[in-house]
Amino acid sequence: MTTTDHDPAIPPDNRPIRTFHPRRGRMSGRQTDALDRLWPRYGLDVPDGPVDLVDLFGRRAPVVLEIGSGMGDSTATMAAADPDRDYLAVEVHTPGIANLLDLVDRAGLGNVRVALGDALDLVRGLPEGALDAVHIFFPDPWPKARHHKRRIIQPAHVALLRSRLTPGGTLHCATDWAEYADAMRQTLDADPELVDAYGGFGPRPAHRPVTKFERRAITAGRPVADLIYRRR
Ligand SMILES: C[S@@+](CC[C@H](N)C(=O)[O-])C[C@H]1O[C@@H](n2cnc3c(N)ncnc32)[C@H](O)[C@@H]1O
Numbered sequence: 001m002t003t004t005d006h007d008p009a010i011p012p013d014n015r016p017i018r019t020f021h022p023r024r025g026r027m028s029g030r031q032t033d034a035l036d037r038l039w040p041r042y043g044l045d046v047p048d049g050p051v052d053l054v055d056l057f058g059r060r061a062p063v064v065l066e067i068g069s070g071m072g073d074s075t076a077t078m079a080a081a082d083p084d085r086d087y088l089a090v091e092v093h094t095p096g097i098a099n100l101l102d103l104v105d106r107a108g109l110g111n112v113r114v115a116l117g118d119a120l121d122l123v124r125g126l127p128e129g130a131l132d133a134v135h136i137f138f139p140d141p142w143p144k145a146r147h148h149k150r151r152i153i154q155p156a157h158v159a160l161l162r163s164r165l166t167p168g169g170t171l172h173c174a175t176d177w178a179e180y181a182d183a184m185r186q187t188l189d190a191d192p193e194l195v196d197a198y199g200g201f202g203p204r205p206a207h208r209p210v211t212k213f214e215r216r217a218i219t220a221g222r223p224v225a226d227l228i229y230r231r232r
Contacts, residue, residue, distance in 0.1 A: 018118065019152045020068070020092050020140060031098035038101040046090065046117025051125040056113055057086040062132035065090065065164075067119040067139070067152065070211065072100025074137055077209040079104075079112045085132060090115040090122050120157065129166045138213040141177035153184045158191050165231040170197065173227045174208060176217030181225035194229040201225045 027035070035043075044056065054060050062085045069075045069089035079087040089112065091097050097116050104112045115122055142150045153173060161171060171194065175181050181201070188194055204226055217224055 017149055019120070019142075019150050019157075020118075023093065025093055025095045027095045027098055030102060031095050034102035034105065035094070035098040038105050042101055042104055042112060043097070043114050043116065046115050046119075046122045047125055048121075049125055050127070051122065053086070053088070053126070053130055056088070057111065059086070061086050061111070062166075063088055063130065064133040064135060065119075065123070065126075065131050066135040066137070068136060069096065069100060069114075070138075070213070071096045072103050072114075073211050074135070074209050075100055075112060076103035076107060076109065078135075078207065079109050080107050081207065083111055086111045086113070088113050088115060088122075090117065090119040092116070092118060119152075120160065123160055123164055126164045128163050129169075131164050131169055132166060133170045133172060134161050134165065135208075136171075136173045137208065137211065138174060138176065139180075141175065141180045143177065143179070148183075151180070151183070153180075153187055155187055155190065158187055158194075162191060162193050162231055167231055169231050171229045171231070172205075172208075174214075174224060175227075176214065176222040176224045178223070178225070181227070184225075184227055188227060188229050191229075193232050195232055197228040197230045198226075202228060 053063050064085050064087050066075045066087060066089045069091045072089060075087055075089040089100055097114055100114050136152060139152045142148055165171065173184055175184065204224060214224055
């Protein structure tokens, strides 16, 4: 990937329904520089086929997948505090990818890789049981009923994500959209292979950093729900 390549956030016609808004977004000089300099070391385009995590990270360690990493603050902070696990962030928004590459480089993190493309395509290329955790923080809520089919948390996606978790591995979602939180809970409760690790909406876990989306929600008075489920 270079700064002049096709933007995967703008799909050609007749592709499946996507969970993201196609948007280009401008990059700052620092982000352009980070992308050009650091992509070869930490980046990968979401491939059509299998992903070899041991080859990607250069070691065999538990892997956390962060879907929709945004500007990358959560990934970089959590990876820095958790050096024994590897963090794979996946995002379709190129400026966010570039920002995370910059954060990773500045902090000298060896346990982060950054994938550009659709997370669901990436997950399909992972072996069953490959992941220790999946993080989905503040996914797009798609509030209109006719757009609910675009939500990442829906039964077919949850079945796919859960199949890639190791037994005992966790799926951690956070949202500030109350109706989506309830819909998430229903969908996750309905999956027979998942167990609610909290037994209801839990307290905000201290290890999940506060991002711009959460600060905005707090300012607007919207409560944030964390849902943490474990694969049986
Ligand atoms: C509302 S933002 C939240 C960003 C970040 N998690 C945070 O808390 O600041 C949701 C992000 O998910 C990304 N996204 C949505 N669907 C995706 C998909 N299928 N694959 C990769 N990224 C996706 C969007 O591009 C967007 O940046």
